[in-house]
Amino acid sequence: MxxxxxxxxxxxxxxxxxxxxxxxxxxxxxxxxxxxxxxxxxxxxxxxxxxxxxxxxxxxxxxxxxxxxxxxxxxxxxxxxxxxxxxxxxxxxxxxxxxxxxxxxxxxxxxxxRTHEREAERRLASLMDALPGFVFEADTDGHYVQTNARYQDYTGRAHSDLLGDGWLEVVHPDHRSRTHDAWKESIRTGRSFEQTFLVAAHDGSYRCFACRGIPEAGDDGRVLRWIGTCIDVENEAKARAMLEGLNLSLEHAVTNRSAALEESHRALQSEVEERERIEEALRQSQKMEAIGQLTGGVAHDFNNLLTVILGSVDLLRRPNLSDEKRERYMSSIAETAERAAKLTNQLLAFARRQPLKAEAFDVVKRLGETGNVLQTVSGARVTIDLDVRCESCLIEADPVQFDTAMLNMAVNARDAMDGEGTLTITVEERACVPPTRGHGAVAGRFVAVSVRDTGAGIAHDDLPRIFEPFFTTKEVGRGTGLGLSQVFGFAKQSGGEIAIDSAPGRGAVFTLYLPHAEDKQKASAAPAETTPTAVTATGSGQDVLLVEDNQLVGEFAAQLIGDLGYTALWVSSAQEALALVEANPGKFDIVFTDVVMPGMSGIELAEALREKYPKLPVVLTSGYSHVLAAEGTHGFDLLQKPYTADGLAHALQKAAQSRK
Structure with a gap:
């Protein structure tokens, strides 16, 4: 008893x-x-x-x-x-x-x-919904238990309709049995799931997706759950199918050429046109190949990040958790989310979705920040070595074009080595550019970035044409060499040069010469990333009009603005926000608006408000915008997504002070 x-x-x-x-x-x-x-x-x-x-x-x-x-x-x-x-x-x-x-x-x-656990779950959901592809979580039996907003929006299915085995209903009937069998085999063996299949969109059309799921195991080795992503590869699949068809057509034309000698002129013209179409398909295929390899690596990195976040959330759900462990798990979630944000920013930079301009920066530091992307594109069988031989490696150039040039040289080196070998990047200071391709030497301070591969090398007769657009020494399906023309153009536009040293059997060395920044003061004058100091409850009850079309982000941002000491009113469209301001001209102290929204954009709203109410401060926020890339912020303050509470507090405080 x-x-x-x-x-x-x-x-x-x-x-x-x-x-x-x-x-x-x-x-x-x-x-x-x-x-x-x-x-x-x-x-x-x-x-x-x-x-x-x-x-x-x-x-x-x-x-x-x-x-x-x-x-x-x-x-x-x-x-x-x-x-x-x-x-x-x-x-x-x-x-x-x-x-x-x-x-x-x-x-x-x-x-x-459960306040801390709920906050962590909401941040995890926001991160998953921000990813460009499908994200799913399955239990040990392979039944879906969670999907992100992109999965639901694309298929037009409610969250509950995709759970369990419901996700198979959106797989094309011709691929459904194969996909189901492969998934069950992965569940049975505990090995990764990797399949490509057609998925139905909300309008009934189909696109090709490459999906990968990985198991998460506990301390005893037993699978606890599955986490996976699906990436749209429709364009790559179409390009490959087109190339195969064109190759068959060309073979047929060559086989029957002897029977059409009397029409040689017309046949020759047709062959030239066919070759041009094949070259275009080949270029598109190679682009898709690079994109596929890059997105596959990114999906792998995001799966690793999601594993840390989901595991930390599970640990936060445990009862009687000490404050020290709760703080450790919350810090782990925050740090991992920051790494995901940095990865997204690198992808946006390579996609040229950010305003570009020349500035002074450290080459070695830049290579360190983009090293993961270079390794992903080069492949797991290529070893990348960095050899730094200068104390001051500052250059004056466009950093995003520099990243693209390094990416193109890495892809070229990978193809030359057939995907396996050593790629050595050497950074050193030179007193001049040596004579190159018939041009005399150029005096001055330059930073030389050399990319050396262990490939087959380039024939002497091909060296004069190596930087021509569309010229390639590689076989069909093994690279196009298109990226080298971009490297040549970037070097020339930056006041530098690109040189090559190669011979058959001893690899190739491409050396990019870029002007050295005059001194460290010039570098320090360039815009630097700064982290706003921690600010809490900076507001004094000022009214903030929040404009955000995403409901999850809007609810969270409104709560965050309130916690910072402001009064927030959230609307989901720029048109509604403009109508509210016009109806109550003196009510709002700050307008905080997203850039990309249906109908009127955030920049159009900000321009309209500046014209009618020039003293009303407007703060823009965006994580991805071709408008910003092409036109800039039009003079408005910009808070980059994803933003932190301190970052938002700093932006609102600055806007509030501008009214005084």
Whole structure:
């Protein structure tokens, strides 16, 4: 028989759980120390009051406390997760369980504070929804338990319709059986799932996707769940099919050429046109090959990041978690999300979706920041070595075009080595550019970036044409050499040069000469990334009009703005925001708007407001915008997505001060 005093001691020692008993009418009859710790009321203050005491006013008005008691009386228990109230008026997200008491009338209520776990889950959902491809999570049996917004929007299916095995319904019927069998085989063996198949869009059309799922194992080696991504590769698939068809056509034309000698002129013209079409298809295929390899590597990196985040969230769900462990897991989530943001920014830079301009920067530091992308494009069998021989490696050039030039030289070296070998990047200072391709030497300070491969080398007769657009020494399907013309143009436009040293059997060395920044002061004058100092609750009740078409981001940003000491009003379109300002010209102190939205963009809204209300500050935010890349910010402050609470506080504080 259980000792009643021992049971009471256990209840009172559970400080992280509010354990409360209620009579059949819902009046509180006992209140443990955990209830006082979690909810704030003492036992003397709480006992005798109704259980609606710690429900919000909204839930009380809706009758939620009574409905919960009715459900527990009818079903034996009632689970809920909702916002609760503390004695000091603050709110928190709590997980509650109401059960009938055994052996006596009334109920037992258990409440736990899950605010930190819910915040982590919301940040994880935001990160997953920000990814450009499909993201899914499956249980140990291979049944989907979570999908991101992109998966749902593309297929036009509700989240619940994709769960379990429902995702197979959007796979093309011709691919469904093969995909299902491959997925089951991966679940059975614990090996990665990698398949390419057609997926139905919301309008009934199909596009080709490459999907990869990896298992996450526990300490005992058993699979805990599966995490995966799917990337759109439709353009690559079409290019390959077109190239195969054109190759067959060309072979047929060559085979039957002897029978068409009397029409030699017309046949020759047709062959030239056919070759031009083949070259165009080949160029497109090579582009798709590079994109496919890059996106595959990015998907792998994102899967690794998601593994850390999802694992940390699971650990945060554990009961009786110490503050030190909770802080460690929250820090792990934040740091991993920052790494994902940096990876996204690198991809945007290579996609040239950011405003470009020449500036002074350190070559070695830049290579360190883009090293992961160079390694991904080069492939796992290529070893990249960096040899730095200069103390000051500052140049004056466009950093994004520099990244693209390095990417193109790395791809060229990879193809020359047939995907396996050593790529050595040497950075050193030179006093001049040596004579190159018939041009005399050029005096001055230059930083030379040499890319050496261990490939087959280039024939002497081909060297004069190596930088011509569309010229290539490689066989069909093994690279086009297109990137070298971009490197040549970038070097010339930057006031530098590109030189090559190669011979058959001893690889090739491409040396990019770029002007050295005059001194370190010039480099320090260039815009530098700064991290705003931690700012909390900087507002003084100013009214902020938040314009954001994404509901999840809008709700989160509105809550964040409120926590920073401002009053936020959220609208989902620029048209609605403009109408509100025109109806209440003096109401809002700041407008904080996304750039890319349906209909009127954030920049168009900002321009309209500047014309009518020049003293109303506008802050733009965006994570991806071809408008910004082409036209800039038009003089408005820009907060880059994803942004932190401190970054938002800094931007709003600056805007508020501009009105004074």
């Amino acid at each position: 259980t000792d009643p005093s021992l049971a009471q001691d256990i209840i009172d020692s559970s400080t992280d759980f509010a354990i409360i008993t209620l009579d059949p009418e819902g009046l509180i009859t006992s209140w443990n120390s955990g209830a006082e710790h979690v909810l704030g009321w003492s036992a003397e203050e709480a006992i005798g009051q109704h259980g609606r005491l710690f429900f919000t006013k909204e839930d009380q008005a809706a009758g939620s406390p009574e409905h919960e008691i009715q459900r527990a009386r009818r079903e034996g228990r009632a689970l809920n997760e909702r916002t609760h109230m503390r004695a000091d008026g603050s709110r928190f997200w709590g997980s509650g369980l109401l059960m009938r008491r055994k052996g006596s009338p009334g109920f037992v209520k258990i409440v736990r504070d």
